[in-house]
Amino acid sequence: MLNPLxxxxxxxxxxxxxxxxxxRGAGDHPIVGLVRExxxxxxxxxxxxxxxxxxxxxxxxxxxxxxxxxxxLELFVDRDxxxxxxxxxxxxxxxAGMPMDRGPLAQVAKEHERARAVRGRMVQAVxxxxxxxxxxxxxxxxxxxxQHMEDExxxxxxxxxxxxxxxxxxxxxIRLAGHRDxxxxxxxxxxxxxxxxxxxxxxxxxxxxxxxx
Ligand SMILES: [Fe+2]
Ligand SMILES: [Fe+2]
Numbered sequence: 001m002l003n004p005l006x007x008x009x010x011x012x013x014x015x016x017x018x019x020x021x022x023x024r025g026a027g028d029h030p031i032v033g034l035v036r037e038x039x040x041x042x043x044x045x046x047x048x049x050x051x052x053x054x055x056x057x058x059x060x061x062x063x064x065x066x067x068x069x070x071x072x073l074e075l076f077v078d079r080d081x082x083x084x085x086x087x088x089x090x091x092x093x094x095x096a097g098m099p100m101d102r103g104p105l106a107q108v109a110k111e112h113e114r115a116r117a118v119r120g121r122m123v124q125a126v127x128x129x130x131x132x133x134x135x136x137x138x139x140x141x142x143x144x145x146x147q148h149m150e151d152e153x154x155x156x157x158x159x160x161x162x163x164x165x166x167x168x169x170x171x172x173x174i175r176l177a178g179h180r181d182x183x184x185x186x187x188x189x190x191x192x193x194x195x196x197x198x199x200x201x202x203x204x205x206x207x208x209x210x211x212x213x
Pocket of ligand 2: 034038081085149152
């Protein structure tokens with residue numbers, strides 16, 4: 001869990017609480033867009049938690065579930081959502097005066113790396129059919145990511161909103177959209193297909209989705 005942000009918040013040189021956010025309204029605010037993505041990620045974690053309980057009873061690693069689930073975590077959570085936060089939002093916050101080597105930014109960046117490492121353990125567990133290892137890693141991944149998203153929503157994102165003036169908000173919108181374009185339509189289409197499979201509850205196990213070149 002993140003520590004209280006003061007005195008680092010004093011480094012923010014923005015226009016104060018509600019700057020930009022109130023003027024644009026919450027509906028199209030880029031930070032609100034990130035929170036909506038958190039809600040999608042939570043649904044994916046719910047599906048993973050359900051499957052984790054199942055494998056603890058059945059001792060079966062259903063590849064038809066885990067292959068699309070782990071690929072979705074890589075493409076959507078890591079390469080899209082987390083990378084966009086790291087390469088756009090965190091960089092922008094650093095530019096607004098928030099230190100990257102301590103405080104909330106350092107902590108959330110570290111949490112991204114830990115989550116990637118635990119995802120790697122899940123991939124490894126599936127590869128060697130380690131049922132117990134997979135269940136443990138999936139539980140740890142879910143717990144870490146849920147706490148991380150709560151930290152961002154409760155502390156980091158409100159702080160980002162405080163730093164935003166109208167000009168910065170406009171720049172942030174453009175940069176976040178630009179990052180999504182940079183990822184490429186093929187990866188986003190593939191991630192969307194995997195997400196539909198995952199959230200359907202019973203993935204077919206047949207990979208009929210779009211390919212990533
Ligand atoms: Fe994050
Ligand atoms: Fe996030």
